[in-house]
Structure formats: structure tokens, C-alpha cells
Amino acid sequence: MQERPHSKKIAIVGMGNVGAAFAYALMLRRLATDIVLIDLDRKRAEGEALDLRHGLPLVGPMNVFAGDYADCADAAMVVITAGANQKPGQTRLELLKQNAGITADIVRRVLEQGGKPILLMTTNPVDVLTRAALDVAGSMGLPPGRVFGSGTVLDSSRLRHLLAEAAGVDPRGVHAAVLGEHGDSEVCVWSRANVSGIPLAEALALRGVVLDNGFRERAATDVRRAAYEIINRKGYTNTAIGVALCRIVEAVLGDQKSVLTVSTDAEGRYGLPRVCMSLPCVVGAGGVEKVIDAPLAPEEEAALRASGEVLFASCRSLL
Ligand code: 6V0
Numbered sequence: 387m388q389e390r391p392h393s394k395k396i397a398i399v400g401m402g403n404v405g406a407a408f409a410y411a412l413m414l415r416r417l418a419t420d421i422v423l424i425d426l427d428r429k430r431a432e433g434e435a436l437d438l439r440h441g442l443p444l445v446g447p448m449n450v451f452a453g454d455y456a457d458c459a460d461a462a463m464v465v466i467t468a469g470a471n472q473k474p475g476q477t478r479l480e481l482l483k484q485n486a487g488i489t490a491d492i493v494r495r496v497l498e499q500g501g502k503p504i505l506l507m508t509t510n511p512v513d514v515l516t517r518a519a520l521d522v523a524g525s526m527g528l529p530p531g532r533v534f535g536s537g538t539v540l541d542s543s544r545l546r547h548l549l550a551e552a553a554g555v556d557p558r559g560v561h562a563a564v565l566g567e568h569g570d571s572e573v574c575v576w577s578r579a580n581v582s583g584i585p586l587a588e589a590l591a592l593r594g595v596v597l598d599n600g601f602r603e604r605a606a607t608d609v610r611r612a613a614y615e616i617i618n619r620k621g622y623t624n625t626a627i628g629v630a631l632c633r634i635v636e637a638v639l640g641d642q643k644s645v646l647t648v649s650t651d652a653e654g655r656y657g658l659p660r661v662c663m664s665l666p667c668v669v670g671a672g673g674v675e676k677v678i679d680a681p682l683a684p685e686e687e688a689a690l691r692a693s694g695e696v697l698f699a700s701c702r703s704l705l
Pocket of ligand 1: 469510
């Protein structure tokens, strides 16, 4: 067994919608002893810290404060949710380049403090930026397993929620994964989906639902479009990603060896090029401790490789 991290300090870089929702969930879950909030907009971080602190008498003792990069020296994890928003007239590629620059700068500044925290990327496009973060962190001596992205942990949760509703069961018993890109080319792994060991088709049949191609396509589209549906209504997504980030933090701080679909270096697996994407990973105190090369159906493997090509093209556009 690997040693558990002694520090339970979590630093969050980027105190926008996602950072704030994550900090709130983290506080309520009482997973951390210290929560440091860092943002370019220092006042915003201070405001969030004050607001959160006023809830501490009702939650329990912990240190919640606005800080800076020096506070990352002894952090167990640094969660990066910072990014620029698309400006009028700015292309997606320009935004990508800007956010890759922001990511590289943040990773450098965190690691210059001398610690070896686990870096968890959230900023989109999360797989491309995880690759960028890995490159910088690797050049500064951080082992590769200590840098990964939230990837499709949220998408897998969305799929599980949808299947649980269809089967009429507790979503925690639904085991289903979305792999590949956190985005349009993501892949729902139907060949392995089950409800507490009962094949998905049988579990759905108990409710008269047929797991046919039509069902699969509708479900995959709903999962893929979920973020757009939420953004069309409230302008951004933040609460479920906040909970997903907490789940990842829980796995690391508790050395839980949880199998989560985080975004990791996928090069060479399933014939994939040099990209980061979500695969089933064992997540514990060391970060991504193992990638599970589970056999997939041939069409799922092909879809995963197609997703790899999409991501590879994005990574190359940064060069
Ligand atoms: P937001 O509300 O605009 O917040 C971004 C924050 O980053 C702002 O407070 C900025 O001041 C701050 N910031 C910008 N540059 C820097 C910097 N160099 N250093 C420190 N802080 C900086 O965005 P929101 O919180 O809504 O989203 C953040 C990112 O998360 C975006 O890229 C989203 O696309 C992404 N999401 C990723 C998800 C996932 O599943 N991976 C899910 C939802 C959103």
C-alpha cells in the first residue's frame, strides 16, 4: 500500500463558477483540513473565502482562506479551474492557445514552490490542457501519475444517472463508463455496463425498457449534450462538476484506489496517439496509480481511437 498523503490541504486555482461550487462541496464534505482559494481576481477569492468561512460553525473546523502560490508548497492537491472565457471575435483555437498558456503558467508557479502536489485539471478543453500540464510538470520532475484531468468523471456520472432513472434504481449501483474525450467524441461503454453485476439489458428489461440501438443513441446524445442543455438554461455548469471533483479528491486523500474515468496519458493504449483522455484509472494517494486496459467491444475501441484522433489534432494545433 502506498503512503497516504499527510497534508489534507487543497488549493483551488480559479475561483469562478466551478471553483466556487467545488470549494463549497469540498467544505460540506469535510474532506480537507485547509482549502486555499487562488484567483487572478484576488478580491473574488477573498469574497468566496469569507462567504464559506461564515458556514464553518455549522459544518466543522477547517482553514478556508484566499491565498497565493506560496500556499501550494505543502498542498496535497492543486485543482486548476482557472481559464479565460471566449471574447467576441476570438476563435476557439485562439482561446485554446490562451488557456494552454494560462495552464502552463499556473503549473510552473505551483511547482516552483517546491512541493510535489497532485495536479487535477478541470479547465476545458480538459484533455488537451491535461496534456499541456503534463508536459510542463514532467519537465519540472513531477511523476506523470500526479497530473491528470477530471475528464469524463462527470459524463460517466451523467450516464449513470440517466440509466438509473430508466431502470428505476439507486444510481450508485449503476456501473457505466464514458471514456475518451470529455466532449463530442466521447464513448459510452455499453459492453460493460451493469447494475450491481446484473447486465444492463436485464436490469432495464425489468422495467420494460429495451436496450437497443435507439436507446443507446438517445442516451449517448443526452450525455453528450447535457452541458449545452444546462448552459442554455443557467449560463454555465458548476454544481455536478464540483461534486465530481470532490469524488476525485476523496479517492486521493483517502488512498481509496477508486476506479474513475479521469483523463490520463493514453499514448500507446488501444493504439492511441500522444494524447490525454479518459480511461478507467485506479486513483489513490499517488494520483493515477494504474490504467486498466479493459477489453472493449470492437466498435468501442474504434470510437476510442477516433476520439484520440480528434484530441491529437487539437494538441497539434497548439504547436
Ligand atoms: P469562470 O467563472 O469564468 O471562472 C474562471 C476563473 O479563472 C475566473 O475567476 C478568473 O479570474 C480565473 N482566472 C483566469 N485566469 C487565471 C489565472 N491565470 N490565474 C488564476 N485565476 C485565473 O469559469 P467557470 O468557473 O465557469 O469554468 C472554469 C473552467 O472549467 C472552464 O474552462 C470551463 O469550461 C471548465 N469546466 C470544466 C468541466 C469539466 O467537466 N472538465 C465542467 C464545467 C466547466
